[in-house]
Amino acid sequence: MQVLIAENHEEQSFQAAMRMVDVFRTKPDPVFCVASGDSPRLAYGLFVPLLLHSGIDFSRATFIGLDEWIGVMPDNPGSCHYFLRRYLFDPLGLSPEQFRLFDAQADDLTAECRAMDAFIAEKGGIDFMLVGIGMNGHIGFNEPGTDPGLRSHVVSLDATTTSVGQKYFAEKTSLKTGITLGLTQLAEARKAVLVASGARKAPIVQAALEGPVSTEVPASFLRRHSDATILLDREAGSQLK
Ligand code: F6R
DSSP: OEEEEESSHHHHHHHHHHHHHHHHHHOSSOEEEEOOSHHHHHHHHHHHHHHHTTTOOOTTOEEEEOEEETTOOTTSTTSHHHHHIIIIIHHHTOOGGGEEOOOTTOSOHHHHHHHHHHHHHHTTSOSEEEEOOOTTSOBTTBOTTOOTTOOSEEEEOOHHHHHHGGGGOSSOOOOOEEEEOOHHHHHHSSEEEEEEOSGGGHHHHHHHHHSOOBTTBGGGGGGGOTTEEEEEETTTTTTOO
């Protein structure tokens, strides 16, 4: 695992964006798995023009959404669906075949999980996964206590996730369950990058990187990944020894 501490959020986001573009150097048809939320937003904002102006043919790239709130419609601006379309898929002009998001409205969510797993397997696995870290150490919606052996699954959200998650919504929204890729898919991704910024993330970043590797801090599992990079700004890295 490599830990890089950038001077500020802009530089950190640029580092993440460059790494996303670099994936195309080794593969013309990469599979990305992408988080939504505040942490990667600027990285996507930088990645989009970099890729559009690079001359790279990205028509064979595929993007997979990491997770989704169950009970939130895709056109709700607080949904992961809306976020990824707005900041990444639509600005890139992706065709519908180029992205796959969880259908959190599916009648059979277990079948939806298996369909996502099958989609990833058919694509040959995930090449690059970009994740954030929750205030409770979650990755995607892999909450504290999660089973690291899981692939896609439905999860009861932790109290921290439901309260912190309100920040994405204009109105108070009931956030009880989520659907997410699992830690096994994080472990299997060929490359994983975690982005975290701001002082409020400093304690959980410290716990994830320097505390025990434990399901209580799911992000700590990145330390067992064969190719993981942690991109922090100075504030998020401020409690590292
Ligand atoms: C979102 C996701 C979450 C967030 C995490 C941090 O798709 O997977 O795990 O990455 O909650 O959220 P922000 O970046 O808003 O601090």
